[in-house]
Amino acid sequence: MNKNALNTMQLFALTVFFVIVTGLFSTNAVAQAMPSQQQLEQLQSLPRAQQEALARQYGIDPSAIDEFNAAQRDGDSSAKQEVEVVGERSANGQSNEIGSSFLSADLEKEFNRGRSELKPFGYDIFSGEPDTFAPVAHAPIPASYLISVGDVIHVEMFGKQDESFKLTVNRDGSVVLPDVGEMKVAGMTYSLMQEMIHHEVQERLIGYKAAVTMGELRSIQVFIVGEAYKPGAYTVSSLATISQALYVAGGVSNIASLRSVRLMRGGKVASEFDLYDLLLKGDASADKILQSGDVIFIPARGDMVAVKGEVKRPALYELKGEETLEDALRFAGGAKDSAYLQSAELRRIVKGKRLVSTVDLTAEQDLNRELNGGDALTVRQVSQELGSSLMVVGAVTRPGYYEWQNGMRINDVLRDVRHDLLDQADLGYGLIVREQGPRRDVKILQFDVADAVNGLEGANLRLQERDQLVVFSRFETKAEERDNLSRYTLSEQEREYQQRQRQLEAYRDAYLNDVVNTKLAGSSESPDAESEDKIVPLRELFTEKQEKEPTVKEELAMYSRQNLLEPIMQRLQRQRTDTGNAPFVSVAGEVMHPGIYPLVENATAEKLLAAAGGLKNGAYVEQAEIIRWAIGKDTANTDYLKIDLAAVLNGEANVPLQGRDRLNVLSIPEWQNTYEVTLRGAVRFPGTYAIKRGETLTDVIKRAGGFTDHAFLEGAVFTREELQQQEQKRKEMLAQELQREIASNMITGTGDANQPYDQMRTLLADLMSTPAVGRLIMDLPKILSMNGSRDVQLKDGDTLHVPSRSDSISIMGEVQMATSYRFDPELSVDDYISRSGGTKEKADTDRIYVVKANGAIEPYKGGSSWFGFSSGTDLGPGDAIVVPLDTTYTENLELWSQITGIIYNSAVAVAAITSI
Numbered sequence: 001m002n003k004n005a006l007n008t009m010q011l012f013a014l015t016v017f018f019v020i021v022t023g024l025f026s027t028n029a030v031a032q033a034m035p036s037q038q039q040l041e042q043l044q045s046l047p048r049a050q051q052e053a054l055a056r057q058y059g060i061d062p063s064a065i066d067e068f069n070a071a072q073r074d075g076d077s078s079a080k081q082e083v084e085v086v087g088e089r090s091a092n093g094q095s096n097e098i099g100s101s102f103l104s105a106d107l108e109k110e111f112n113r114g115r116s117e118l119k120p121f122g123y124d125i126f127s128g129e130p131d132t133f134a135p136v137a138h139a140p141i142p143a144s145y146l147i148s149v150g151d152v153i154h155v156e157m158f159g160k161q162d163e164s165f166k167l168t169v170n171r172d173g174s175v176v177l178p179d180v181g182e183m184k185v186a187g188m189t190y191s192l193m194q195e196m197i198h199h200e201v202q203e204r205l206i207g208y209k210a211a212v213t214m215g216e217l218r219s220i221q222v223f224i225v226g227e228a229y230k231p232g233a234y235t236v237s238s239l240a241t242i243s244q245a246l247y248v249a250g251g252v253s254n255i256a257s258l259r260s261v262r263l264m265r266g267g268k269v270a271s272e273f274d275l276y277d278l279l280l281k282g283d284a285s286a287d288k289i290l291q292s293g294d295v296i297f298i299p300a301r302g303d304m305v306a307v308k309g310e311v312k313r314p315a316l317y318e319l320k321g322e323e324t325l326e327d328a329l330r331f332a333g334g335a336k337d338s339a340y341l342q343s344a345e346l347r348r349i350v351k352g353k354r355l356v357s358t359v360d361l362t363a364e365q366d367l368n369r370e371l372n373g374g375d376a377l378t379v380r381q382v383s384q385e386l387g388s389s390l391m392v393v394g395a396v397t398r399p400g401y402y403e404w405q406n407g408m409r410i411n412d413v414l415r416d417v418r419h420d421l422l423d424q425a426d427l428g429y430g431l432i433v434r435e436q437g438p439r440r441d442v443k444i445l446q447f448d449v450a451d452a453v454n455g456l457e458g459a460n461l462r463l464q465e466r467d468q469l470v471v472f473s474r475f476e477t478k479a480e481e482r483d484n485l486s487r488y489t490l491s492e493q494e495r496e497y498q499q500r501q502r503q504l505e506a507y508r509d510a511y512l513n514d515v516v517n518t519k520l521a522g523s524s525e526s527p528d529a530e531s532e533d534k535i536v537p538l539r540e541l542f543t544e545k546q547e548k549e550p551t552v553k554e555e556l557a558m559y560s561r562q563n564l565l566e567p568i569m570q571r572l573q574r575q576r577t578d579t580g581n582a583p584f585v586s587v588a589g590e591v592m593h594p595g596i597y598p599l600v601e602n603a604t605a606e607k608l609l610a611a612a613g614g615l616k617n618g619a620y621v622e623q624a625e626i627i628r629w630a631i632g633k634d635t636a637n638t639d640y641l642k643i644d645l646a647a648v649l650n651g652e653a654n655v656p657l658q659g660r661d662r663l664n665v666l667s668i669p670e671w672q673n674t675y676e677v678t679l680r681g682a683v684r685f686p687g688t689y690a691i692k693r694g695e696t697l698t699d700v701i702k703r704a705g706g707f708t709d710h711a712f713l714e715g716a717v718f719t720r721e722e723l724q725q726q727e728q729k730r731k732e733m734l735a736q737e738l739q740r741e742i743a744s745n746m747i748t749g750t751g752d753a754n755q756p757y758d759q760m761r762t763l764l765a766d767l768m769s770t771p772a773v774g775r776l777i778m779d780l781p782k783i784l785s786m787n788g789s790r791d792v793q794l795k796d797g798d799t800l801h802v803p804s805r806s807d808s809i810s811i812m813g814e815v816q817m818a819t820s821y822r823f824d825p826e827l828s829v830d831d832y833i834s835r836s837g838g839t840k841e842k843a844d845t846d847r848i849y850v851v852k853a854n855g856a857i858e859p860y861k862g863g864s865s866w867f868g869f870s871s872g873t874d875l876g877p878g879d880a881i882v883v884p885l886d887t888t889y890t891e892n893l894e895l896w897s898q899i900t901g902i903i904y905n906s907a908v909a910v911a912a913i914t915s916i
Helices: 008-022 027-031 037-044 048-057 063-074 105-111 190-204 242-248 275-281 325-331 449-453 478-484 490-519 529-533 561-572 605-611 645-649 697-703 721-748 757-769 780-785 829-835 895-914
Strands: 152-158 163-168 174-177 181-184 209-214 219-226 232-237 261-265 268-273 295-298 304-309 315-318 344-350 353-359 376-379 389-394 400-403 425-436 441-447 468-473 584-589 595-598 619-631 636-643 662-667 675-681 687-691 717-719 799-802 808-813 819-822 849-851 857-859 880-883
Touching: 152 190, 163 174, 174 190, 181 190, 190 209, 219 242, 232 242, 242 261, 242 268, 242 295, 268 275, 275 325, 304 325, 315 325, 325 376, 425 449, 425 605, 441 449, 441 561, 441 605, 468 561, 561 595, 584 605, 605 645, 605 662, 619 645, 636 645, 675 697, 687 697, 697 780, 717 721, 808 829, 829 880
Parallel strands: 219 295, 304 376, 389 468, 584 662, 675 799, 808 880
Antiparallel strands: 152 163, 152 209, 174 181, 219 232, 261 268, 261 295, 304 315, 344 353, 344 376, 389 400, 425 441, 425 468, 584 595, 619 636, 619 662, 675 687, 717 799, 808 819, 849 857, 849 880
16 A cells, blocks of 8 residues: 555554554543654554554554655655644634623714723734644754753764664763764754764764754744733743743733743743844843743832824833833834924823823923823824915916015916917906904905906005915806817816815815814804705895896806805905995896905995906996995995996096995996897798897888798797797696696596506697697787788897798698698698598597697687587698597596697697708
8 A cells, every 4th residue: 555545544553553552641642733843753663563463462464554654754744844833713702892792882972982092002913813832843943942851863974875864862961973973962052063063973973064953843842821812821932032022922911011031940030031122122131031930020000191192103001110102102103204393282180080181202302301101192284275385276277386585476386378278268357365363354456367468557466375366267157168268178178177176175175174163163063964955045135125136057067156256255245444345346237247245445436347357348337336324333224326327437436445334337328239030941042130129020021021932921820939938837837746646536536447547648648749839829910911010029049940832731630630731721620630541449529620720720610600610621731630538538637628739739830840
């Protein structure tokens, strides 16, 4: 049998047999696992004949002995490999926290709150779980190692014949080297032993040299007691040191001292090892090599201090002796670059009270301050505020922070209009936001951007430290910005927009955070979202008589006035002027950007107009009005001041403003904005025409050259935006009413149970998807023939659609085949319905009607003259016959007829428009 074929059970039985025969173990040793390597070597030392005889006596095949010995020889090197003696520490290891055995998870978390923020330093370095007591082997042998009984020495002889010898130091401290003799080596150092063997070989064996190394080292037993993780007796290598023994024992407990680990030898302290020297300085001079019988004693830890905050290694540290704040900072690895050392916090327990003091960790006096147990040192972070700086934000090419130097002016930062400002920058309006006083009140300075860049004295203001320079866009919405700027490609615009959006958000957050923090200063409230909601809206600062401006539906431009002024206005809300008014002014009327603006230093009507973007074309410059609220002791009075706006703009009049003033810029009498109407289709010159107030449809048609020869005037569609909006609202109201009525009928059971609910929902969806046309029904040929007596006065956005002449007639609704036919004056409504296959079962034949080409509706009564309509004479080209749904067939809902009518009529109008 070869080694691979050796039966595992037979090998185990053979091993047990040798254990029993040699009496190495007690009678209960059979129940144990495989013996140690040293015991197996003793089994192999028996003579071969004795091994075979004993094997036959116990019924074991003697041939297995060779396989066993070979296996032991082959496995000798692997058996001597270093064994992992420490694993991960189990979850149920010791802990200084309250476990969950008697506390709920919430109570346990509450009890241990704050205790796990900082961990004791160094306790994890030896943390583990001992797995075995096997000695640590294959460690490098120091020259000072003392040879003792049990050590194995390997001697390699080189000469006429190479030989290898394995020498074990026997009990008398000697080894026997063949052809050399006995040599006393016990008590020698490793280096001295090597020299001696080399010398003896050269002296006694001519032509031979020896290579001497250490083989297996003896094992020693040491005791680890005190606050070890698992105290007890441990078998370690004779080369093991204090730190290695601690590692074998799984480290220390949670209350152990790392500053005074003692090596006891012969009842005396042979060495006191401060593990902080090893962990912090790499000093292992006190980590002595152990001897058999040594005791490692780990006492309980002493006083602890906490070091946290802006340090490199926040933790709990153990004190030893008279250590100072400088030592604590050294323990923590020193301070971070962001630490503010001039004002650190030191908490200390004195006579049962916790006191706090501020220490300067850059001062020698405070660094030498002695530490006490329970001290907690917190190194704070340096302020995020930048010193000697100013900030530039808005429509500039390089927003951000800039270095401030004494004597700087605006054009030291904004040097060139083309290179330092974006294309959309408003060159007439810029602000400097300046903090002043102990309350950090905001002072606003206004300047003309272009004049400041050009260095004009009145506009190129001197800057102070922490000033914020704000440059606005001349656009208020993204649509304006997008339509007026085409400098970049789309991808470049997106990248730049994202980058600038982040910068803008940082600017706004900085302001708004300051608003909340200042508002809550001195209170116990936290700056949460609810607190921000308590800030008074800006419009409430003005009288309720002020009309609310319409909300801009489009998203604001990034650097619009409303976007950039919002955080500034929030800060100004807490301030008041000398007169007790809020530091705001407003402008309304014919200006580019009406609204509320901050009251700037030396505010005038001219500056307010510049802030509002200037005047519109329709502004009346001869006169404007300032509404001023004067707050007295018991009353508030309202004054109206008339000013000459032209003189203000020309610099001939200086009109100062006060807080809460409102400037109202009037419009020129009879001024109108440009109105536009559109003519489409069979018009000689179709297009969009600008009109003046009071102009009529006939006037515009004449300007357009009249109609072409193919114009179908009877089918003209006239639409108006105002009517379209009204129609859309009417549809929404009908949809809501229909939903309520459907729900009511289904709940009360008054509806038709056989009618699927999905069909009603489909019709409702059709109603909402039908576009609102906003058609104004008119008889265009009649209007044109009456010489303006019944003409239509046009409004902005009106559109006239004139189709080409039509020779067809359509039929739609509840017929078998809804389609269009060539108009035949000889055919009646019934004839067209018959040609379409007749009506469906759900058709309402009593309510058939005709939508005339001009949009008028005429009912049909089966050839009678009811409503003056006969069955064949009044149909014309472009008309549409509608057979509606029988509303009583589906549900008893009065709204169905209105809804179906809207759907069909809108379809007719849309078809007429799209045919142009």
